[in-house]
Amino acid sequence: MYRKLLKGKIHRAVVTNADLNYDGSLTVDKTLLDAAGIREFELVQVVDVESGARIETYTIAGEAGSGVIQANGAAARLIQTGDHIIIMSYALIEEPLPDEWHPNVVLVNEDNTIKENQ
Numbered sequence: 001m002y003r004k005l006l007k008g009k010i011h012r013a014v015v016t017n018a019d020l021n022y023d024g025s026l027t028v029d030k031t032l033l034d035a036a037g038i039r040e041f042e043l044v045q046v047v048d049v050e051s052g053a054r055i056e057t058y059t060i061a062g063e064a065g066s067g068v069i070q071a072n073g074a075a076a077r078l079i080q081t082g083d084h085i086i087i088m089s090y091a092l093i094e095e096p097l098p099d100e101w102h103p104n105v106v107l108v109n110e111d112n113t114i115k116e117n118q
Contacts, residue, residue: 003092005091010036029069032108036105
């Protein structure tokens with residue numbers, strides 16, 4: 001039996017751009033993806049703190065160190081520039097769950113630089 005658990009999370013990132021005409025997805029600074037253990041093209045859940053919108057999309061790696069967080073395609077209708085978002089990925093973990101299991105949680109500053117990894 002498997003259980004779906006949080007694998008990686010980027011907490012309260014600030015959306016730097018939204019491009020309705022770009023093919024879907026969420027562009028995320030590669031440094032943040034790596035720190036959270038989220039891979040390019042991985043399915044993620046995105047929660048917009050300001051609007052309450054919740055979407056599923058996939059990630060595209062943006063330039064490392066750029067701080068880019070860009071909502072693309074249909075996501076740009078629900079997630080606006082300047083909004084704070086939480087980006088989460090999940091994994092299926094076989095029971096019994098390892099005692100040492102914990103997700104990679106990345107807390108960021110207002111400029112999308114890492115302030116703390118948990």
